[in-house]
Amino acid sequence: MNVTGHTRGSSSIRDVAAAAGVSYQTVSRVINGHPSVRQSTRERVLAAIDELGFRRNATALALARGRSRAVTVLTANTTHYGYASILQGVEEAARAAAYSVGVGVLESADEAAVTVEVQRAADAGGGLIVIAYDPAGVRALESVPAGLPVVGVVETPASDPTGDRPWVWTDDREAAYEVTRHLLSLGHETVHYVAIPSSTRRTSARTGGWRQALKEAGAPEPPPVQGGWGPAGGHAAGLELARDPSVTAVLCGNDDLALGVLRALHEAGRSVPGEVSVAGFDDAPHSAYLTPSLTTVRLDFTGLGRAAFALLHGVLEESAPVAPRRVSVPELVVRESSGRPPA
Amino acid sequence: MNVTGHTRGSSSIRDVAAAAGVSYQTVSRVINGHPSVRQSTRERVLAAIDELGFRRNATALALARGRSRAVTVLTANTTHYGYASILQGVEEAARAAAYSVGVGVLESADEAAVTVEVQRAADAGGGLIVIAYDPAGVRALESVPAGLPVVGVVETPASDPTGDRPWVWTDDREAAYEVTRHLLSLGHETVHYVAIPSSTRRTSARTGGWRQALKEAGAPEPPPVQGGWGPAGGHAAGLELARDPSVTAVLCGNDDLALGVLRALHEAGRSVPGEVSVAGFDDAPHSAYLTPSLTTVRLDFTGLGRAAFALLHGVLEESAPVAPRRVSVPELVVRESSGRPPA
DNA sequence: CTGAAAGCGCTTACAG
């Protein structure tokens, strides 16, 4: 205990200095790999560090340097496949670079609530990665104060969505376009769409890709059905679509939605793919094992997370190269749930 | 810029003091809600804070106080349902308490690798929550240095697994016991088990509950089949079990495993539940929407995460009450995948 | 009720 009431847990730079018989500045030089330290001095310091089990205090380092090796991921969700995989990718890359990773959840898209979360994330020091796939995320990205290092993970952008801020994306517009074309090529007259909540008031990238494919094929454009994020929403949407006998092909905004649609069609007595074809989005781990196994399009979310971190890392270390922005090309995976329409 | 090269981003306690015409100590008192500040002074300071957009620097606070409002979750995985839900629960509770939450992934159970991760987590300051459901997590919990605030999320413990450290658990031994009894009560001669990797070299809690139910019923005890964590492993295990015509009931260590088993039985032409009953573990979001929908046992993982944080919070604020340790009672959910054995 | 001092554990120029 000293005057300010601290109990000293571990040893400090000064303890090491005392043990090595040098000043603490010299210890600082050694732990920072500064070249101008005599070899014998360095060795004595290193020995003392080892003996005392010294670890440099990250908090003090951050305060003295004015920045910390930390990144916090701001996201509306941590459990859905896409979000969770991006977080996983960020963590992998951050760990490799010896950065700590924090996570802040945006529970509401409400302006005040979002601002509070962004502030909290900013308070943590370090940089920010914002997953802007939904209204809360988009708003968060917009409200990051200028000067704070941030990269956005965004949907396929119509135009640059974040001003001059760096961002990464995987081409889900293209992906939606590809799956829709796949279904049309099987002979379906049109493809219905069960949508995930869009990131903005306007059309989402996935909806856009689907619509474009229909347009090019001269197919009718049925209104998208809103499905939410999970199987329950997909189930409700599926029951609705099952009532319409003209529906022969359904594209879903993600694989969980597709799972619910599959179930709804089963309950309605409509066979897949015999009477209705179903396709998902993301290629979640379970999709290959459903019965029928799910036709879907694979997106590299962990790669996206790694790319987001790499970009942020460049910004933080001020060695930022012109980074690639489109991370990967989506891959169509055709399985049992899609086939020719009934004759 | 000043002598040490810092560029001052936002305003400090001193700027506020200057603007309010008081000393910075008084500002400190105001932001800490200290009672002995004259009302008029307080108002002037508050006005200055508002005007300058002052936010107290969390790093400096942590350094001065010697501890930070932070928790880091150490886990082998962030995407599997149980792990992801625990993390979600921790984040919810931490956010409500204005704690920041970090996450560190234990990619290997290797002793050196685990130690590195524990050290990194400790460096972040604040407390630790370790998910000890697997060898990496168990080892991490063991190697947390004494004196560091930590709570473990553990399997049903045979005896106190972490010495004097606080821990929380949900009763998965009981859960396994219940599902097994459910299957036996339907008339099955015995129940086969597809296991998730155990947390230690010894029997896991789930395996133990299953075995106990068999023992009490005088049923034969077939050797557990190792399935790993995901549907692919379940699929392989399912194909193996499908070859044995005497198998009429299969319990799986989690719902993803069950999904793979369901698929394997389908491929082998064995109907569920007509010929074989299948039950899972966890009640993941998709399980109710599978065809057949999955009989399983619901575990409250987010509640577990919240409880872990509450316990840690108590430890950190030194107001630790004797906390409840068993968080919730598992709930059997009977759906379509279980039924009577074939005649 | 309010201010001046010392300290948290580190870094960055500045001297020698």
Next chain:
DNA sequence: CTGAAAGCGCTTACAG
């Protein structure tokens, strides 16, 4: 090559 000083932005006793 190495040491003494000043500073990061805050808090905690200590004086008045």
